[in-house]
Amino acid sequence: MTRLALAFDLGGTELRGALVESGGRVVAQVSAPTMAIAGSDAVIGQIITLAGALLTQRPQADVVGIGIGAPGPLDPKAGIVIAPPTLAGWHDVPLIDILGKHFGLPVRLENDANAAALGEWRFGAGQGTGSLVFVTVSTGIGGGVVADGHIYHGRRGLAAEIGHMTITGEGDRCFCGAVGCFEAVASGTALGRRATALTAPGDGSLLRRLSANGDVSARHVVEAARAGDISALELIEAEARWLGIGFTNLLHLYSPDLIVMGGGLANGFDLLAPAIRATVEQRAMPAYRDVPIVPAQLGDRAGLIGAASLILWEGEPGAPLAMAQDEDSRHGATEHADAREAGHG
Numbered sequence: 001m002t003r004l005a006l007a008f009d010l011g012g013t014e015l016r017g018a019l020v021e022s023g024g025r026v027v028a029q030v031s032a033p034t035m036a037i038a039g040s041d042a043v044i045g046q047i048i049t050l051a052g053a054l055l056t057q058r059p060q061a062d063v064v065g066i067g068i069g070a071p072g073p074l075d076p077k078a079g080i081v082i083a084p085p086t087l088a089g090w091h092d093v094p095l096i097d098i099l100g101k102h103f104g105l106p107v108r109l110e111n112d113a114n115a116a117a118l119g120e121w122r123f124g125a126g127q128g129t130g131s132l133v134f135v136t137v138s139t140g141i142g143g144g145v146v147a148d149g150h151i152y153h154g155r156r157g158l159a160a161e162i163g164h165m166t167i168t169g170e171g172d173r174c175f176c177g178a179v180g181c182f183e184a185v186a187s188g189t190a191l192g193r194r195a196t197a198l199t200a201p202g203d204g205s206l207l208r209r210l211s212a213n214g215d216v217s218a219r220h221v222v223e224a225a226r227a228g229d230i231s232a233l234e235l236i237e238a239e240a241r242w243l244g245i246g247f248t249n250l251l252h253l254y255s256p257d258l259i260v261m262g263g264g265l266a267n268g269f270d271l272l273a274p275a276i277r278a279t280v281e282q283r284a285m286p287a288y289r290d291v292p293i294v295p296a297q298l299g300d301r302a303g304l305i306g307a308a309s310l311i312l313w314e315g316e317p318g319a320p321l322a323m324a325q326d327e328d329s330r331h332g333a334t335e336h337a338d339a340r341e342a343g344h345g
């Protein structure tokens with residue numbers, strides 16, 4: 001029988017679950033709007049409900065464990081969700097412990113951006129590379145770093161906050177409180193803000209027609225650029241230059257084999273690529289200039305598939321926590337199984 005993992009992608013707005021094969025194929029998928037303001041007990045209840053729905057779809061499934069991608073900050077080793085800004089009432093929630101006890105299965109937890117990086121590395125655009133940087137550009141900018149075959153965690157699992165590296169000394173304030181963060185100048189939100197400032201309601205521009213005279217979003221800019229709109233093409237050019245500056249920093253810091261760009265703005269990757277490339281050529285030292293920069297391949301499933309691989313690929317390269325956790329979780333799982341049997345007896 002094929003080994004499957006239950007995988008969850010816990011987002012602030014949507015909770016998604018899937019059953020995933022070790023080859024990365026999603027065989028069943030479910031989702032629900034996250035009860036984000038209802039606290040951790042409610043959301044954990046939702047995870048259990050979705051797991052039940054998935055197992056009902058595949059009653060014969062040989063489920064070997066549960067992998068979860070959740071918003072940071074979190075401690076992947078201890079299995080604790082610390083205090084994500086998008087989930088109300090989550091303070092030091094021992095998610096691995098709670099779900100491990102409930103299901104009697106090994107559970108692994110990873111930062112959602114790291115989980116997506118793992119997904120793209122093992123099954124998507126990064127297959128076969130030893131090191132890559134995954135950058136997701138949408139409302140904000142996040143990412144994960146695979147360095148020499150392992151997710152790079154750093155102290156307390158806090159490494160690779162790509163969106164908050166400072167790349168300029170001016171501009172709008174980032175939600176983190178600083179000025180000049182990569183995210184504040186290069187996210188989809190920042191692109192939409194620039195497009196909105198450049199135009200005015202009722203000015204007849206394509207950007208405002210696409211947005212029905214409301215605020216212009218990054219999606220509208222990409223759409224207008226595809227139609228050949230000059231203003232939109234200039235906005236894309238400026239956006240790509242900011243991305244190129246950030247990517248140049250990532251090349252110098254991590255020397256990856258590949259940079260993978262995902263997130264909503266990756267829909268416009270083909271439009272952005274020439275100016276990203278040109279900026280890297282100008283700014284990166286010669287030895288770094290030939291590193292490919294490519295779009296992500298797994299779309300919004302990268303996080304789910306990567307989370308599943310925490311279980312299915314344990315012990316393979318890229319499972320940095322396996323050795324630290326194996327002992328504990330094996331004992332844990334055995335105890336739970338014993339407890340269940342005792343209960344039945």
Ligand SMILES: [Zn+2]
Pocket residue numbers: 163164174175176177178181183184
């Ligand atoms: Zn910031």
